[in-house]
Amino acid sequence: MSTGSDAATGAFPLAIIAGGGEYPPHLARLATARGHQLYIAAIDGAANPSDFDPESSRVYRLGQLGRLLDELKRRGIVDIVMIGALPRPSFGSLMPEPSTLKYLPHFARAFRGGDDHLLKGVVQFFEGRGFRVHGPAEIAPGLTAPLGPLGRRSASAVARDGIEHGFSLLAALSPFDVGQAAIVADHRIVAIEAAEGTDAMIRRVADLVSAGRLKIDKGDGVLVKAPKDGQDLRVDMPAVGPETLRNAARAGLSGIALRAGNVLVGDSARLGALADELGLFVEGVA
Numbered sequence: 001m002s003t004g005s006d007a008a009t010g011a012f013p014l015a016i017i018a019g020g021g022e023y024p025p026h027l028a029r030l031a032t033a034r035g036h037q038l039y040i041a042a043i044d045g046a047a048n049p050s051d052f053d054p055e056s057s058r059v060y061r062l063g064q065l066g067r068l069l070d071e072l073k074r075r076g077i078v079d080i081v082m083i084g085a086l087p088r089p090s091f092g093s094l095m096p097e098p099s100t101l102k103y104l105p106h107f108a109r110a111f112r113g114g115d116d117h118l119l120k121g122v123v124q125f126f127e128g129r130g131f132r133v134h135g136p137a138e139i140a141p142g143l144t145a146p147l148g149p150l151g152r153r154s155a156s157a158v159a160r161d162g163i164e165h166g167f168s169l170l171a172a173l174s175p176f177d178v179g180q181a182a183i184v185a186d187h188r189i190v191a192i193e194a195a196e197g198t199d200a201m202i203r204r205v206a207d208l209v210s211a212g213r214l215k216i217d218k219g220d221g222v223l224v225k226a227p228k229d230g231q232d233l234r235v236d237m238p239a240v241g242p243e244t245l246r247n248a249a250r251a252g253l254s255g256i257a258l259r260a261g262n263v264l265v266g267d268s269a270r271l272g273a274l275a276d277e278l279g280l281f282v283e284g285v286a
Helices: 023-033 062-075 098-110 115-127 157-176 198-210 242-250 268-278
Strands: 014-018 038-043 057-060 079-083 132-134 181-185 188-192 222-225 255-259 281-285
Touching: 014 023, 014 062, 023 038, 023 079, 038 062, 057 062, 062 098, 098 115, 115 132, 157 181, 157 188, 157 222, 157 255, 157 281, 181 198, 188 198, 198 222, 198 242, 242 255, 242 268, 268 281
Parallel strands: 014 038, 014 079, 038 057, 079 132, 222 255, 255 281
Antiparallel strands: 181 188, 181 222
């Protein structure tokens, strides 16, 4: 295979394996602007095919991995990036085509563990076949949270205490391969993300507040989000988007703290403007 790299710009042919949400098309736009020649493999049932140029994209089921590899080889693409939401499938739901059957033993082993184990298995699979797996931040650094506030508001002293407490908790939980976020209020942990995801966790807290079972004073209550220690950010970078901010506002939180450079935010200026509109701080923390 030939990389076809452009020495002047550092651009090279790139395949984006796209899941759901706004990040895959946003990455595609940024990568195109940097000169990468793109091919989009849109995962069926997750990605929105209309987000991409039909001339350089195709929809694939998970069971069509062999077909995807053949196409990448035909196009001479060795560099790939994976981005976007993709609910964990069951092994039995893959419905592999004949060209994919020979790869099943690898994925059967990868499925015998948590999400980290599965994703590491995916990376090992592609690398074992000569591909280079890039992280979204490597292709488009502007996708991640910058250091400091995204909008006009910064965390208060009270909020900073909660942020420190929350990040310490996430670090302690890293070996257990659970979620990447927690909510701290009144100097205590009130929620930890598990399989439900960040937004569902925030909504759970909002329900507790509305039912009177939890009180969050004004200026208190923070969501912290960071990758687990040792997490492979090439394929499993935490992310927040507009809906996360709206949910945080509904729950009465004062703001959101993110590990700078390690959490996807997409368009940081747009997210900062929404934070101002909602009365929240959103801040990248070292």
